[in-house]
Amino acid sequence: MIPSTAIKLVRHNVANRMMTRSMHDLSxxxxxxxxxxxxxxxxxxxxxxxxxxxxxxxxxxxxxxxxxxxxxxxxxxxxxxxxxxxxxxxxxxxxxxxxxxxxxxxxxxxxxxxxxxxxxxxxxxxxxxxxxxxxxxxxxxxxxxxxxxxxxxxxxxxxxxxxxxxxxxxxxxxxxxxxxxxxxxxxxxxxxxxxxxxGIMWGHEDRFLNRIGTGDGWEFYTNEGNTKIRPVSAVDVAHGLEVIFTAESSMGKTYEFYGPKEYKVKEIFDLARDITMKPLPIRHIPNSLLKYGAGLIEKLPYNQTISADLIERRSMDDKISADAFTFEDLYINPTELEHVAIQFMRRFRSNAVFDLPYEKGEGKVQKGVYHLID
Missing domain, CATH: 3.40.50.720 (NAD(P)-binding Rossmann-like Domain)
Known part of the structure; x- marks a missing residue:
């Protein structure tokens, strides 16, 4: 025979489940x-x-x-x-x-x-x-x-x-x-x-930070690294698209999603060097030569890495439209790259320094540690 307390508990749970649907369950x-x-x-x-x-x-x-x-x-x-x-x-x-x-x-x-x-x-x-x-x-x-x-x-x-x-x-x-x-x-x-x-999106599977981290000795600057960009987290962009999902007020509007801080490309490389503790050398090549070389490479079969149009895009500063809506209009605070970059770039370190901590502004000290260990 089932105890009366168990029966009461079952009835209570059933009643709660029946009450879970209300007006707020309708959209x-x-x-x-x-x-x-x-x-x-x-x-x-x-x-x-x-x-x-x-x-x-x-x-x-x-x-x-x-x-x-x-x-x-x-x-x-x-x-x-x-x-x-x-x-x-x-x-x-x-x-x-x-x-x-x-x-x-x-x-x-x-x-x-x-x-x-x-x-x-x-x-x-x-x-x-x-x-x-x-x-x-x-x-x-x-x-x-x-x-x-x-x-x-x-x-x-x-x-x-x-x-x-x-x-x-x-x-x-x-x-x-x-x-x-x-x-x-x-x-x-x-x-x-x-x-x-x-803007340029970064994340675990991106073609931005991963290209920098794996391109040791093969990376190059366009515009001498002075191109200004506003990189944004892919997770933040996905969050914005999730909010738009139910926000009927976003219909007919244009949104621009970009990071909270503007960087020069060479500043991103400096950040990568501090985190990975690698030299990450850069080749300085004039844009005209880069475009010419990329134009030849893009004619090769199965090329998915470089094109003349990519060189052109890498030379352009990010420009924000005054009339476009942003993360702020969706009540989202975008993540600043340098605060979380170590989560995405630690894996490019050597085994000798993999577990060493990283704090903003201590890149020179860490580089010294790296050289001592190496």
Whole structure:
């Protein structure tokens, strides 16, 4: 026979579970009037009723966005070209919450299938270099337009287009030109789309700090290292995209996400030297020679490292638009690179100094220790 205290405890738990759903469990998309009902107690195992599609989910930023959406109970569609590239995303959400779908950017039917049931779509698709099959315009302009058209045809309530800081139709960089043209293409199809322009992003899988840390003796300066940049954490950018997810007030706005501090490129290298305790020599090569050499290298097959357009971008200072919204408008305090850089660059140290602490401003002392040990 079951004790009466156990019966009371069961009834109490059932009553609490029945009371967990209330008015705050209901949300509605203003544009479509679609109602989402949350089920569960909150967190990763909750179903909040939202369905999101994240194009470009297999890239550097995509995994952070998928993780942030999935852990709040959003069902996330993750379009992929190679199933192996999307496999790691399955564990970011609860069972059945991550839905992988194969797609081709030029296949409209597959695009429609990926967005058919979603109430928000993120387009994070982008390329740092061109190939014979996918140019900057094919990906950033034509591809963005086709995704936006698929969303418009299927009544998707929200659309977020990922662009880039410094994007301008008058830019001397083809990459930044195509990003600006992509913004315009999306706005022509979905006028209330949200545009996000991040600066150079850093994180564990980036092509920024990792390139500096692994390029011992092979790195080079453009503009003699005087280019001014505002690097931003990929986690902070993903956080901003998560806030935009439910912030209906962000519709039709343009956001620029950049770090709280401006650095010259050579200051980033100095920071890397202090943390890694390595000399990290730099080659001083005139921009004209760099562009000429990069133009030859980019014609080689399977080149994914350097191009003339990349040299052009590395020579441009980050410019902030006065009329764009920022992290501050989303109540986010971005992380300053030098405060956490050791978490991302310690692994480039030698075994002899791997465990030594790092404190800002003590680079000279640590370099001395490194030389003594070596």
């Amino acid at each position: 509605m998309r203003q544009k479509t009037g679609q109602v989402m009902i949350k089920h569960g107690l909150g967190g990763r195992s909750t179903t909040n009723g939202h369905i999101a599609t994240v194009f470009g989910c297999t890239g550097f930023l995509g995994r952070y966005v998928v993780n942030r959406l999935a852990r709040q109970g959003t069902q996330v569609v993750v379009p992929y070209r190679d199933p192996d590239e999307a496999r790691h995303l399955k564990v970011t959400g609860d069972l059945g919450q991550i839905i992988p779908l194969e797609f081709d950017l030029r296949n409209k039917e597959q695009l429609r299938e990926c967005v058919r049931h979603s109430d928000i779509v993120y387009n994070l698709v982008g390329r740092d270099y061109e190939t014979k099959n996918f140019t900057f315009d094919a990906v950033h302009v034509d591809g963005a337009r086709q995704i936006a058209e698929a969303c418009a045809e299927n009544g998707v309530a929200r659309f977020v287009q990922m662009s880039a800081l410094n994007a301008s139709e008058d830019s001397t960089s083809r990459f930044l030109q195509s990003k600006a043209l992509g913004e315009r293409a999306v706005k022509e199809v979905i006028p209330d789309a949200t545009i996000v322009r991040p």
